[in-house]
Amino acid sequence: MSQAKKIMNDPENLVDETLDGLVAISNGLLAREPGSRVVRSTKIEQGKVGLLVGGGSGHEPMYGAFVGPGLANASVSGDIFAAPAPQHVQEAIEAADAGAGVLIVYGNYAGDVMNFDMGAETAEEDSDIESKTVLVRDDVATDDYEGRRGIGGAFYVVKAAGAACAKGMSLEEAAEVTERVQYNxxxxxxxxxxxxxxxxxxxxxxxxxxxxxxxxxxxxxxxxxxxxxxxxxxxxxxxxxxxxxxxxxxxxxxxxxxxxxxxxxxxxxxxxxxxxxxxxxxxxxxxxxxxxxxxxxxxxxxxxxxxxxxxxxxxxxxxxxxxxxxxxxxxx
Missing domain, CATH: 3.30.1180.20 (Dihydroxyacetone kinase; domain 2)
Structure with missing residues (x-):
């Protein structure tokens, strides 16, 4: 079998260089602090619910690139196929907040659930930011609905969540309608x-x-x-x-x-x-x-x-x- 080939530099820098490239290609739409795993929109509308999306890297462009008007205010990325760290989730919630709370959408995987929950709790304690979560769980390969994985249907769930926030819905309203989209x-x-x-x-x-x-x-x-x-x-x-x-x-x-x-x-x-x-x-x-x-x-x-x-x-x-x-x- 031939050796696997990838066009890349040092594997240790994969995520950082991917995010750098994403920001560079956005032509000013996106911003990122050096070394941060958080990408944020430069066009955040204050006074509305902010959408945060995220998950492991390696699935590009989901979730990290779906940031901008009508979509997410910010995204947070973990290592390759790994959940973002809780401290990075907290940073992302603070970046996504526009004064009306943060709706968080990500795939239903155990590591993501644990780390996003921890980050959300810390963001509420430290920065008084209220958040609600909708888990993408669309994979019919699993019989148990609550235990289903989040896969390609995230495209529609994230799209709807971003539109709900942009429309000026309350945090509770945005979470409820996003959950209806997820269920469908x-x-x-x-x-x-x-x-x-x-x-x-x-x-x-x-x-x-x-x-x-x-x-x-x-x-x-x-x-x-x-x-x-x-x-x-x-x-x-x-x-x-x-x-x-x-x-x-x-x-x-x-x-x-x-x-x-x-x-x-x-x-x-x-x-x-x-x-x-x-x-x-x-x-x-x-x-x-x-x-x-x-x-x-x-x-x-x-x-x-x-x-x-x-x-x-x-x-x-x-x-x-x-x-x-x-x-x-x-x-x-």
Whole structure:
């Protein structure tokens, strides 16, 4: 097997140099203090609830780059696939605060929950900043809803949370509507090749040349099914069934669809998959009102994708379609 290749400098500086690059490419939209794991918007609107997002590095652009008007006031990043430290979470909460409290959104992983909770408690004690948390837990590979992991559906949850805050909702209102969006979001992922960790050069899991895995986590956690390679149409059918049956989504429901590139999948493959997904959703009587395809929540150079369905209401559609500005995603 050939040696893993990554275009980088010292592995010890991976996160810092990534954040430096993010700030540099933002053309003044973002700022960061030297050595800090916190990136903040330079266009924070005072008097409104501030959104904070965060998680481990290695999933770029999620969560760290989704900062700017209509999205987060600040983000905090941990090491590769590791939760941010509590003191960095506290710093990020203080950076995100605009005088009306802070809504915190991140994936439902044990380390993140522990460290974000600790940072939020300290920020309230030291700086009197109230916060509320919404956990992204959209992965249908886990039966227990409360224990589900946060994966590609974070794209819609973060988008809605940012719009709710920008709209001037109270902290309680913003948390409640973001939780409704989260509950209406369902995702499943598939991979045909594992990603390579840049700091170790090792793959996050092993797959045979003729194998694929359905339901794996963003860090290579074991999925629900490992099988021989299937055609694009066969994979799409299996994934649509798993996601659409989970809520469940019913004929007549309005939905947004997100196809998320996990890192190394071609646009050709994603379009071939979506063509079948659209056909299958139409057969179920689901009305697709919005479709997004992109690489917004990656796992390094993992080859595969995730499929997200978001059940829309008028309220949720308005939040998803609201204007926003950030390095990886801008609309309106």
């Amino acid at each position: 979001t369902r995702t499943i992922g598939v991979a045909v090749r594992a990603g390579i960790l840049p700091d170790t050069g090792k793959r996050t899991f092993e797959l045979g040349d003729d194998e694929m895995e359905i339901g794996l986590g963003m860090h290579g956690e074991v999925g629900v099914e490992r099988s021989k390679m299937m055609t694009a149409d066969e994979v799409a059918k299996k994934m649509v069934d798993m996601v659409a049956d989970d809520l469940p989504y019913e004929s007549g429901d309005r939905v947004a669809v997100y196809i998320n590139n996990l890192g190394a999948t071609t646009q050709m493959e994603l379009l071939i998959v979506y063509r079948k997904v659209a056909e299958l959703l139409a057969e179920r009587g689901l009305k697709v009102e919005r479709t997004d395809i992109g690489a917004h929540f990656t796992s390094q150079d993992m080859a595969g994708f995730s499929l997200t369905l978001l059940k829309l209401t008028d309220e949720i559609a308005e939040l998803i379609d609201a204007p926003c500005e950030s390095v990886p995603f801008t609309q309106g």
